[in-house]
Amino acid sequence: MYAIQFLQLDATHFGGGASINAEGALHSHPDQRRLVEDHQQTEHKLELYRRYAPHWASIISTARGSGINSSHLFLIDGFAGGGIHGSRDHPDGMKPGTAMLACRTAREIQRRYGNQVHVRLVDCNPDYCTTLERLTVPFRDAEGHDRVDVRVIRHEFADVALQLLAETEPHGRQFRSLWFLDPYGSAGMPYTALYPLDRVRNGPELIVNFDTAGVRRQCGNGHVASIDAEHKRHLDDLYGGEAWVAAFIGVTAEPRDALVSIYRNRFPGFPYGGAYQLRQSEGQLRHFVHLAKVQRAQTAFKEDYDASFRTGLLAGRSLNDVERSRFARRLFEAFRSEVLTLEDMHAARVAALDRGQLMTVLRRADQDGYGTWDEMARVMRWRAVRLEPPELLLNFE
Numbered sequence: 001m002y003a004i005q006f007l008q009l010d011a012t013h014f015g016g017g018a019s020i021n022a023e024g025a026l027h028s029h030p031d032q033r034r035l036v037e038d039h040q041q042t043e044h045k046l047e048l049y050r051r052y053a054p055h056w057a058s059i060i061s062t063a064r065g066s067g068i069n070s071s072h073l074f075l076i077d078g079f080a081g082g083g084i085h086g087s088r089d090h091p092d093g094m095k096p097g098t099a100m101l102a103c104r105t106a107r108e109i110q111r112r113y114g115n116q117v118h119v120r121l122v123d124c125n126p127d128y129c130t131t132l133e134r135l136t137v138p139f140r141d142a143e144g145h146d147r148v149d150v151r152v153i154r155h156e157f158a159d160v161a162l163q164l165l166a167e168t169e170p171h172g173r174q175f176r177s178l179w180f181l182d183p184y185g186s187a188g189m190p191y192t193a194l195y196p197l198d199r200v201r202n203g204p205e206l207i208v209n210f211d212t213a214g215v216r217r218q219c220g221n222g223h224v225a226s227i228d229a230e231h232k233r234h235l236d237d238l239y240g241g242e243a244w245v246a247a248f249i250g251v252t253a254e255p256r257d258a259l260v261s262i263y264r265n266r267f268p269g270f271p272y273g274g275a276y277q278l279r280q281s282e283g284q285l286r287h288f289v290h291l292a293k294v295q296r297a298q299t300a301f302k303e304d305y306d307a308s309f310r311t312g313l314l315a316g317r318s319l320n321d322v323e324r325s326r327f328a329r330r331l332f333e334a335f336r337s338e339v340l341t342l343e344d345m346h347a348a349r350v351a352a353l354d355r356g357q358l359m360t361v362l363r364r365a366d367q368d369g370y371g372t373w374d375e376m377a378r379v380m381r382w383r384a385v386r387l388e389p390p391e392l393l394l395n396f397e
Contacts, residue, residue: 035086041279044278068176073176078161079182095321099132111146123154124155165197186211186234192237192240203293211284219231239262263289264289276288276290327364330351369388
């Protein structure tokens with residue numbers, strides 16, 4: 001067993017110093033005030049992360065040979081934000097963001113495989129960190145495999161990237177880590193912060209939400225000579241030099257595609273992965289740049305990316321996030337206080353779901369506080385009264 005070396009940062013970096021109004025209300029993140037259904041790109045981002053994070057963790061947890069030690073895994077969100085998104089369609093009126101999805105994934109994997117999944121949520125905004133601290137209390141205060149080692153770090157990601165990497169490598173043995181980097185625009189993510197991860201032989205895997213349209217605008221929409229000094233400095237920081245200029249010199253590809261490809265190729269230590277365009281909304285264009293050390297990860301991510309476009313109620317197809325929660329509530333209302341097997345519930349036909357869809361709904365019912373799902377025994381213990389998730393208990397102004 002390895003002793004994990006935690007970041008040695010001043011206590012003020014962990015969720016302190018945020019402002020709360022006189023009524024005790026937290027200051028909300030913009031994502032909490034706008035409806036995610038009106039932003040297809042954000043919905044797509046959440047759907048893809050919700051699919052891939054547990055897929056990645058399951059692959060590592062069941063890997064054999066090649067010197068892989070899966071006793072500890074790390075999920076790192078470098079720009080964690082406020083943790084939740086407003087929703088028109090979700091029965092709770094909000095949906096978990098990537099930070100909360102990471103916590104849910106960690107608990108699910110620990111229950112299933114018995115290893116320990118550490119979650120690191122980084123943001124420089126003290127208000128968002130205070131919200132994250134409150135939201136993650138049920139994960140930190142639980143017992144057994146339900147307890148998740150969550151740490152909220154109030155700091156600029158670039159300033160703590162090296163320390164986070166060091167934490168995943170105690171005693172010279174590199175544990176596997178999945179890093180999700182979704183900055184506002186493309187600020188706060190200099191190449192120098194990510195280059196050390198490129199140099200590590202094994203361990204880290206990255207998903208970068210690359211602001212393709214924003215970078216294109218900073219490039220003067222192709223008029224390189226007219227770019228002001230500030231934008232040029234920012235682009236040089238992002239790419240680690242002037243590699244971005246090649247997108248406009250003697251290339252046949254669309255410059256915006258070349259900008260993504262050039263960025264992806266700046267990390268040769270990640271030989272696998274690719275660039276995957278998210279759904280567009282409000283004139284925004286972003287790509288998930290996936291950087292992986294092994295081909296299996298590239299294959300798995302491509303599978304989840306393709307599946308993220310195929311959701312619906314037809315047999316054999318995936319349910320989307322809202323559908324999972326709606327069916328979870330319906331089953332709870334039908335089966336309160338009962339202990340039932342998967343086959344019991346499938347035979348009851350309360351909802352027109354095949355067995356695979358029903359299992360995903362039961363996992364969501366557990367996450368949404370309706371009961372406890374035993375994956376191995378395939379038994380659901382429904383609560384009499386819902387244990388409301390923390391996001392419903394917080395007061396935002």
